[in-house]
Amino acid sequence: xxxxxxxxxxxxxxxxxxxxxxxxxxxxxxxxxxxxxxxxxxxxxxxxxxxxxxxxxxxxxxxxxxxxxxxxxxxxxxxxxxxxxxxxxxxxxxxxxxxxxxxxxxxxxxxxxxxxxxxxxxxxxxxxxxxxxxxxxxxxxxxxxxxxxxxx
Numbered sequence: 001x002x003x004x005x006x007x008x009x010x011x012x013x014x015x016x017x018x019x020x021x022x023x024x025x026x027x028x029x030x031x032x033x034x035x036x037x038x039x040x041x042x043x044x045x046x047x048x049x050x051x052x053x054x055x056x057x058x059x060x061x062x063x064x065x066x067x068x069x070x071x072x073x074x075x076x077x078x079x080x081x082x083x084x085x086x087x088x089x090x091x092x093x094x095x096x097x098x099x100x101x102x103x104x105x106x107x108x109x110x111x112x113x114x115x116x117x118x119x120x121x122x123x124x125x126x127x128x129x130x131x132x133x134x135x136x137x138x139x140x141x142x143x144x145x146x147x148x149x150x151x152x
Contacts, residue, residue, distance in 0.1 A: 008060075011064050012049060012064070013038065014065065014067045014071065015039060020068075021041075023127055024066075027127055027128045027131040028131060030128070035063050038059075042072050042074065043074025046067070046079050049062075051086070064092070064138055065094045065095065067095065068096075069105055077108055080109065095115060097120055099119075101119050
């Protein structure tokens with residue numbers, strides 16, 4: 001096979017909290033998720049990964065981005081803004097996964113082009129339910145753009 005299928009591309013997790021990332025990665029391993037999960041810890045690394053700069057030159061484009069809003073340095077909203085401003089990346093699905101349920105954060109995320117906004121649940125059972133819903137919709141029901149849609 002010469003072309004890459006979307007589910008063979010990684011899901012990019014942009015999360016600065018080690019406990020939140022580890023919990024989500026534990027849940028992801030239990031799901032029938034065929035996409036590998038790549039984690040970066042801050043907005044600058046997310047942009048480097050998405051734009052294939054520095055240590056991320058040549059990495060595959062992600063199939064989906066799971067983005068925390070409150071990151072050190074460059075925040076999630078700025079990552080979203082830069083991603084949506086780029087013609088090669090603007091079709092990439094971005095799911096905000098945040099501890100914030102403030103209306104201003106939710107509104108700004110959608111206004112900035114987020115495809116959905118998930119509140120980070122507190123407990124492991126709720127986290128597993130959120131991850132299962134994410135997997136069920138985005139990796140089973142939804143049609144995702146192919147790599148040619150996110151690479152120009």
